[in-house]
Amino acid sequence: MFKDIKRLESEETRFCFLIGAGASRSSGIKTGWELSEEWHQDLKEDLDEEEFLKWKNEIELDEENIGAYYPQLYQKRYEVSPEIGYEEFKKLMENIDPGIGYVILAQILAEERHNFVITTNFDYLIEDSVRLYTATKPFSAGHETLAEFISSQTERPTIIKVHRDLFLHPFNDDKETQKLKEEWERALKPILRNFNLLVIGYGGNDGSLMDYLSNIHAQERKAVYWCIRNEKELNHKINGLLDSKDCVVTIDGFDELMLDLGGALRYEMFDNLDETEGHPFVMSAKRRISGLYEMRKALLERLAKNKQGITKETKELFTGAYKYIIDAVSESNPEDADRIFQEGMRNYPNDATLLGQYALFNFELGNSEQAEEFYQKALEIAPDDPDILGNYAIYLRSDVGDDDKTEEYFKKALELKPDQANNLNNYANFLREVREDYDLAEEYYKRAIRLDPHYGLFLSNYANFLLHNRKKLKQAEEYYQRAMDADPNDVGYLGSYALFLLEYKKDFDRAEEYFIRALELAPNDANYLANYAHLLIIVKQDFAGAEPLIDKSLEHSKPTELALLAELWYYRYAHYKKWLKQGEKELQKLVEAEAKSIDWNFGDHIKIAKKNKHPNVPKLEEFATLISSE
Numbered sequence: 001m002f003k004d005i006k007r008l009e010s011e012e013t014r015f016c017f018l019i020g021a022g023a024s025r026s027s028g029i030k031t032g033w034e035l036s037e038e039w040h041q042d043l044k045e046d047l048d049e050e051e052f053l054k055w056k057n058e059i060e061l062d063e064e065n066i067g068a069y070y071p072q073l074y075q076k077r078y079e080v081s082p083e084i085g086y087e088e089f090k091k092l093m094e095n096i097d098p099g100i101g102y103v104i105l106a107q108i109l110a111e112e113r114h115n116f117v118i119t120t121n122f123d124y125l126i127e128d129s130v131r132l133y134t135a136t137k138p139f140s141a142g143h144e145t146l147a148e149f150i151s152s153q154t155e156r157p158t159i160i161k162v163h164r165d166l167f168l169h170p171f172n173d174d175k176e177t178q179k180l181k182e183e184w185e186r187a188l189k190p191i192l193r194n195f196n197l198l199v200i201g202y203g204g205n206d207g208s209l210m211d212y213l214s215n216i217h218a219q220e221r222k223a224v225y226w227c228i229r230n231e232k233e234l235n236h237k238i239n240g241l242l243d244s245k246d247c248v249v250t251i252d253g254f255d256e257l258m259l260d261l262g263g264a265l266r267y268e269m270f271d272n273l274d275e276t277e278g279h280p281f282v283m284s285a286k287r288r289i290s291g292l293y294e295m296r297k298a299l300l301e302r303l304a305k306n307k308q309g310i311t312k313e314t315k316e317l318f319t320g321a322y323k324y325i326i327d328a329v330s331e332s333n334p335e336d337a338d339r340i341f342q343e344g345m346r347n348y349p350n351d352a353t354l355l356g357q358y359a360l361f362n363f364e365l366g367n368s369e370q371a372e373e374f375y376q377k378a379l380e381i382a383p384d385d386p387d388i389l390g391n392y393a394i395y396l397r398s399d400v401g402d403d404d405k406t407e408e409y410f411k412k413a414l415e416l417k418p419d420q421a422n423n424l425n426n427y428a429n430f431l432r433e434v435r436e437d438y439d440l441a442e443e444y445y446k447r448a449i450r451l452d453p454h455y456g457l458f459l460s461n462y463a464n465f466l467l468h469n470r471k472k473l474k475q476a477e478e479y480y481q482r483a484m485d486a487d488p489n490d491v492g493y494l495g496s497y498a499l500f501l502l503e504y505k506k507d508f509d510r511a512e513e514y515f516i517r518a519l520e521l522a523p524n525d526a527n528y529l530a531n532y533a534h535l536l537i538i539v540k541q542d543f544a545g546a547e548p549l550i551d552k553s554l555e556h557s558k559p560t561e562l563a564l565l566a567e568l569w570y571y572r573y574a575h576y577k578k579w580l581k582q583g584e585k586e587l588q589k590l591v592e593a594e595a596k597s598i599d600w601n602f603g604d605h606i607k608i609a610k611k612n613k614h615p616n617v618p619k620l621e622e623f624a625t626l627i628s629s630e
Contacts, residue, residue: 016116016195020202023254027099033067039077098129101258109157110134122166147183152190180208192221218243263313321351352382389413390423424448459483494518529553538604562595
């Protein structure tokens with residue numbers, strides 16, 4: 001697709017964008033799926049049970065595919081007061097600034113020959129981004145009566161809103177979204193005949209546009225590039241539409257795709273953002289540039305945390321001190337990363353973000369003194385930076401153990417920026433694990449997920465909470481699966497789900513499958529090596545297969561991981577005669593050091609050890625109680 005984009009002079013490679021609600025999520029607008037879930041919950045709460053079930057059966061509602069019932073849910077939710085529904089939409093969509101993906105889309109629409117957008121959205125993100133970040137004025141057809149003014153030959157950015165504009169009675173209910181207006185059918189025909197269709201964030205759940213596209217013969221249109229985050233998004237309607245000449249493109253998200261397109265087209269809009277006074281946007285939109293800088297900083301924080309998926313094009317987005325950060329966090333060798341950080345701090349000694357990231361780097365390596373030193377330096381320069389305050393709170397909790405001070409810094413960070421999703425998630429972890437305030441923790445988990453519903457870490461943390469603190473297995477499994485859908489190659493999510501399958505679902509075959517997948521991605525991860533050894537022992541009694549996993553896990557575990565070390569030495573002591581003496585000594589030391597693996601399943605190991613005539617079962621039971629109890 002990028003090769004096609006680069007051949008800009010060819011008539012064969014002109015693209016028309018089809019943008020759905022999923023593209024607006026990163027700008028802060030809820031998707032159709034999310035709204036459907038909210039309306040469904042409202043109806044369950046507001047209607048009596050008999051009325052709700054009757055209506056649900058009438059429309060044959062499938063809760064697993066809730067987004068497909070958006071029109072019916074909207075119609076039922078606001079059937080008494082349609083004006084309230086309209087006001088809710090205005091509240092959702094007004095005063096929302098375009099996200100980073102829309103900024104790049106605006107450049108493409110204004111500067112290239114890919115100047116058409118078809119959208120089912122009502123919002124103004126596309127128009128606003130073109131007006132704010134380019135010198136071009138777009139044409140927005142927000143009502144079917146404007147369709148006759150659309151020309152496929154125009155070079156002006158043209159936005160076609162097939163479900164109308166927010167202020168022109170947008171289509172929402174089942175009747176309105178079932179059939180595309182004839183005016184749109186006529187206007188879209190020459191566009192689809194001359195432009196390849198690039199579909200982003202559109203699920204094909206409405207009857208109007210999707211049915212129209214499905215009924216066009218493949219020979220009467222150009223190729224469709226249908227972008228998805230995962231295969232679950234390909235419903236039967238989409239599969240029925242796509243032809244052999246069409247392509248399915250897997251992407252990480254709208255913003256990420258636009259960044260890659262911007263890189264392929266060599267845009268320089270993010271250059272010199274550190275020198276805001278000299279930036280060409282500054283004359284007309286200085287406030288917008290500052291907002292763009294903040295978006296880039298937020299992206300940097302996310303990339304620095306994940307350390308995955310940092311493409312060459314994404315790296316080129318960062319300049320100045322940020323360039324050193326992105327280069328350092330991309331390094332797998334800690335010595336090379338440290339060298340890059342040091343060079344960056346020589347050139348930018350007063351950049352608080354750089355100092356804060358170096359503090360975090362040292363914290364993750366276990367260099368507590370250096371972490372404290374550089375957090376203090378960063379906070380002297382930027383005492384009100386919510387990212388640094390939130391990271392320092394985590395350091396205080398983990399390395400210092402000062403719970404009150406930890407909470408103080410979390411609260412200060414969230415007072416300064418209440419919608420910082422990462423701090424919300426980390427504070428929820430603190431409330432859950434330290435304060436044991438489960439109701440408040442759940443509130444903060446949900447707030448984080450509402451702000452970033454596709455971030456696997458938030459979903460996985462909430463799944464752990466639902467499993468261990470709410471004992472809601474079905475809901476926990478749903479969130480584990482959502483985390484894996486968000487990032488199928490994250491070993492943390494795979495490993496957590498494997499453990500869930502092993503300990504709670506007793507689905508041993510699938511648990512083993514997920515442990516193997518996790519270890520293929522991270523063969524030296526001490527926790528997953530230990531957990532897979534645990535499975536082999538308690539399920540298959542495969543001591544020969546488990547032994548090298550235990551050895552390797554001990555080799556790669558840290559001295560500070562007392563719970564993990566206790567589990568590993570317990571396995572050796574319980575099942576391997578050659579480790580009896582040393583195993584007892586090591587376990588005694590760990591117990592004295594207050595090693596705890598609360599509620600860990602030692603019971604199956606004791607049963608197997610008894611069956612195999614362990615010489616000191618009372619000691620085994622004693623160690624199990626000391627390690628697994630509060």
